[in-house]
Amino acid sequence: MLHFLFRRVIQAIIVMVVISIISFLVQGRLGDPVQQMVGQSVSLEDRENLREELGLNDSLVDQYMRFAKNAIKGDLGVSYYYKEPALEVILRKVPATLELSFSAIVLIIVISIPCGVIAAIRPKSLLSKALMFFSSIGLSVPIFIIAIFLVYFFSVEWQIAPSFGRGETEVIFSFWETGFTSWDGLQHLFLPSLSLALALMPLFVRLIRSEMMEVLQSEYIKFAWAKGLSPMRIYFVHALKNTLLPIITVAGIQAGTLVAYTILTETIFQWPGMGFLFWDAISRVDTPLISAYLMVVGAMFVITNTLVDLIYGLVNPTVRLSSHGL
Amino acid sequence: MKNIAYLLASFFILTTSFGIQSAPLSMAFDADPVSLDPHEQLSEGTLQLSHLTFDPLIRWSQNGDIEPRLATHWEQQDEVTLRLHLRKNVEFHTGNAFTAKDVIFTIQRLKRSTDFRAMFDAIRDVKQVDDFTVDVITHQTTPLLLNILTYVFPMDSKFYQGRDEIIKHGETFASKNISGTGPFILKHRESGVRLDFVRFANHWDKQSKGNVDSIKMTPIRSDSTRLAALLSGDVDFIFPISPIDIPRVKRSPNIKFIGMQSTRILLLHMNQARRVEFRDQRVRKAINLAINQSLIVEKILKGFSEPAGQLSFSQFLGHVPEIKPVYDLEKAKQLMIDAGYEKGFRISMMSPNNRYIQDERVSQAIVAMLSKINIAVDLKTLPKAQYFQEFDKRSADMMMIGWQSDTNDSNNLFEFLVACTDPNTGMGAYNASSYCNAQIDERIRAANVEMSPSLRAKLLQDIERILAKESAVVPLLWQSLAWGAKQNFKIENIVNEQNFPHIGDLVVE
Numbered sequence: 157m158l159h160f161l162f163r164r165v166i167q168a169i170i171v172m173v174v175i176s177i178i179s180f181l182v183q184g185r186l187g188d189p190v191q192q193m194v195g196q197s198v199s200l201e202d203r204e205n206l207r208e209e210l211g212l213n214d215s216l217v218d219q220y221m222r223f224a225k226n227a228i229k230g231d232l233g234v235s236y237y238y239k240e241p242a243l244e245v246i247l248r249k250v251p252a253t254l255e256l257s258f259s260a261i262v263l264i265i266v267i268s269i270p271c272g273v274i275a276a277i278r279p280k281s282l283l284s285k286a287l288m289f290f291s292s293i294g295l296s297v298p299i300f301i302i303a304i305f306l307v308y309f310f311s312v313e314w315q316i317a318p319s320f321g322r323g324e325t326e327v328i329f330s331f332w333e334t335g336f337t338s339w340d341g342l343q344h345l346f347l348p349s350l351s352l353a354l355a356l357m358p359l360f361v362r363l364i365r366s367e368m369m370e371v372l373q374s375e376y377i378k379f380a381w382a383k384g385l386s387p388m389r390i391y392f393v394h395a396l397k398n399t400l401l402p403i404i405t406v407a408g409i410q411a412g413t414l415v416a417y418t419i420l421t422e423t424i425f426q427w428p429g430m431g432f433l434f435w436d437a438i439s440r441v442d443t444p445l446i447s448a449y450l451m452v453v454g455a456m457f458v459i460t461n462t463l464v465d466l467i468y469g470l471v472n473p474t475v476r477l478s479s480h481g482l
Numbered sequence: 483m484k485n486i487a488y489l490l491a492s493f494f495i496l497t498t499s500f501g502i503q504s505a506p507l508s509m510a511f512d513a514d515p516v517s518l519d520p521h522e523q524l525s526e527g528t529l530q531l532s533h534l535t536f537d538p539l540i541r542w543s544q545n546g547d548i549e550p551r552l553a554t555h556w557e558q559q560d561e562v563t564l565r566l567h568l569r570k571n572v573e574f575h576t577g578n579a580f581t582a583k584d585v586i587f588t589i590q591r592l593k594r595s596t597d598f599r600a601m602f603d604a605i606r607d608v609k610q611v612d613d614f615t616v617d618v619i620t621h622q623t624t625p626l627l628l629n630i631l632t633y634v635f636p637m638d639s640k641f642y643q644g645r646d647e648i649i650k651h652g653e654t655f656a657s658k659n660i661s662g663t664g665p666f667i668l669k670h671r672e673s674g675v676r677l678d679f680v681r682f683a684n685h686w687d688k689q690s691k692g693n694v695d696s697i698k699m700t701p702i703r704s705d706s707t708r709l710a711a712l713l714s715g716d717v718d719f720i721f722p723i724s725p726i727d728i729p730r731v732k733r734s735p736n737i738k739f740i741g742m743q744s745t746r747i748l749l750l751h752m753n754q755a756r757r758v759e760f761r762d763q764r765v766r767k768a769i770n771l772a773i774n775q776s777l778i779v780e781k782i783l784k785g786f787s788e789p790a791g792q793l794s795f796s797q798f799l800g801h802v803p804e805i806k807p808v809y810d811l812e813k814a815k816q817l818m819i820d821a822g823y824e825k826g827f828r829i830s831m832m833s834p835n836n837r838y839i840q841d842e843r844v845s846q847a848i849v850a851m852l853s854k855i856n857i858a859v860d861l862k863t864l865p866k867a868q869y870f871q872e873f874d875k876r877s878a879d880m881m882m883i884g885w886q887s888d889t890n891d892s893n894n895l896f897e898f899l900v901a902c903t904d905p906n907t908g909m910g911a912y913n914a915s916s917y918c919n920a921q922i923d924e925r926i927r928a929a930n931v932e933m934s935p936s937l938r939a940k941l942l943q944d945i946e947r948i949l950a951k952e953s954a955v956v957p958l959l960w961q962s963l964a965w966g967a968k969q970n971f972k973i974e975n976i977v978n979e980q981n982f983p984h985i986g987d988l989v990v991e
Contacts, residue, residue: 187867191874193516193650195524195597197888197898199908200874202596206650237516238673239653304706311714319710320702321676426702426711428675436674436703439836441867 175454233444242448253429259349272364294358303351320426367399408464504695505990509719514701519656524597536635536662574638587639665986723964745795746886750956755916764821766953771814775807790957800892800942826856833882834869
């Protein structure tokens with residue numbers, strides 16, 4: 157276990173270095189940060205001075221070395237727009253994104269497991285067919301269209317859910333800004349988390365269904381029926397548990413998709429989280445913030461994937477971490 | 483009986499006047515201030531914030547007149563000296579009293595600001611006459627001095643004194659703290675997410691009927707999210723509304739739509755330094771004739787903008803009513819034949835795709851229109867962050883740009899867009915045509931010091947006539963502004979073509 161974690165840390169460092177180089181190379185192509193800082197009538201000379209002050213005239217290698225040196229000390233630069241350390245700006249936005257992702261994950265679990273199981277045990281029923289039909293639509297319709305439809309009906313037409321923002325928030329444990337503690341905050345969470353969940357849910361419904369159907373054919377399930385166990389116990393304990401392994405693998409991979417979708421969802425709903433921040437940073441060419449975001453997300457990926465590998469071992473003891481090639 | 487009628491009448495007056503109570507306002511605009519420092523960036527977001535938390539010396543009223551605010555009246559002392567009389571009994575949010583010192587402090591600070599310097603270089607000095615009188619002294623006669631003074635929002639000199647540095651990248655005292663005399667006090671700011679204001683109880687303007695007691699301002703970048711926020715009732719007042727959404731807004735009974743022509747001109751530069759073909763006036767004329775401005779406005783902007791045949795908007799001194807956008811394809815083809823380009827040629831073109839209203843679709847339409855006279859256009863559209871870098875380098879044969887005159891005057895357009903490029907003076911900094919005409923430069927310089935409005939108008943109109951005769955650039959359209967609000971918010975009285983709504987005067991019923 158310790159050996160595994162140690163190797164993971166080494167891998168993580170390599171991954172972070174690669175990410176930092178890529179994020180740095182991308183920066184030069186994003187545009188001119190100085191252009192975003194000045195008004196239209198500022199002279200070329202003043203712009204040139206500002207560029208010099210920001211160190212943008214140095215060679216890319218010099219700029220990278222400077223960035224890397226500071227990054228090792230935990231300093232990812234100062235955001236041009238927020239004028240604060242980029243890492244602090246991002247960490248302040250983490251709670252909003254995590255609360256949104258958490259709510260979406262809860263919705264995915266609560267909805268997709270029963271749907272998948274029902275579709276597997278009653279494949280011919282009308283309900284299962286409807287579920288399959290909607291899941292294929294869900295897979296093929298992009299998230300922003302789903303989100304726009306949700307806003308149109310729930311906010312504009314019926315006016316039962318707010319269309320943007322986080323609403324009232326409260327600071328708990330002195331650093332975590334939460335929307336969970338007030339009714340207003342929960343209402344604001346409704347549409348963004350639902351559209352984020354709808355983007356990922358169809359995949360899980362279909363995956364659980366097909367895995368479950370396969371497991372239901374296996375010998376030990378037949379044995380369980382023969383033993384006279386209750387159907388609930390067979391379906392939800394014996395069968396479901398054994399379908400989980402591939403699902404966890406996919407869930408780990410989908411964590412990346414989730415991050416990508418939070419950028420879209422947060423932008424559509426003006427949700428003040430990391431994704432929205434990143435989107436804004438790109439349009440403002442706030443390069444320190446862009447690199448810092450990529451580094452933070454990269455770190456989050458490495459952590460989730462490590463956790464997924466650890467959960468593997470818990471769900472299926474036959475999987476040994478060391479033999480996993482990790 | 484008569485008495486009863488009086489009684490009833492007075493009762494009604496009482497109830498209606500009680501009916502108007504103070505109300506909160508929730509608004510969503512596309513821009514937000516990058517900093518609380520009013521002198522860090524000359525941008526719409528900064529100036530909108532300034533109009534809330536500060537008061538200008540003078541400001542533009544909705545019909546284009548200059549309106550006294552912290553300066554009550556003024557007179558010209560001699561050719562280069564303007565005497566300003568300041569309002570008395572005005573208080574800053576900190577409780578400090580407003581005096582001439584604050585005005586001097588502010589103008590001197592403006593002269594140090596990278597963004598405002600271009601305008602304030604015209605001012606040589608500001609002298610205090612007494613506590614409520616100052617003399618503004620210019621280097622030479624400056625016809626646009628009042629226009630420039632609309633940018634002076636006196637800052638609390640006692641509050642900022644000694645910690646008033648202006649830095650574009652990095653935290654300063656002024657970028658995080660604010661104290662003005664304005665109708666609203668900033669309570670809370672989360673950059674890019676929200677700004678909260680409350681009404682300043684000791685604001686000097688007791689005449690104002692404005693009854694907004696607090697403002698929650700949310701910058702919303704996405705057009706559809708912003709509109710949904712208004713339609714769902716989450717916010718009361720938004721800007722802008724995309725042209726395609728205008729019919730939808732007009733259909734909603736609870737929402738009103740307010741449109742207004744702006745002076746922002748959208749045009750195309752044809753780079754004569756890059757292309758020998760563009761040096762031929764006949765080719766430039768042919769391009770002007772082949773582009774159908776009215777069709778672009780009608781089809782792409784849904785009639786919401788005004789086709790332009792010149793740079794100066796109709797309210798500007800330089801506007802020449804006879805110059806209209808002309809579309810004549812046959813004549814354009816003939817001119818191309820005359821110039822020896824019957825078979826046409828291939829050019830490159832660049833335009834932004836998120837800067838001006840429908841900019842990408844407008845440029846695609848232009849590509850189609852130019853193909854009719856056999857000019858094949860390789861169009862590249864870029865996000866604004868990348869586009870203006872290319873624009874500065876003049877990377878394409880044809881480039882799009884929009885310009886709003888900072889001084890609300892034609893000459894600012896000419897100085898930046900069509901004057902001969904001179905890196906030393908900054909003239910022609912955005913002249914991506916590389917067009918250079920001494921007659922124009924001469925008139926620009928003359929108009930900068932000409933005090934007589936009629937002579938100035940003649941100079942500026944001459945420039946428009948020369949530009950039209952030479953077909954130096956392709957003027958496309960003047961963009962319109964579009965606001966939306968709930969019916970009980972009387973925004974129609976407080977919006978203006980500069981897009982600095984005077985929310986202090988907003989009445990909510």
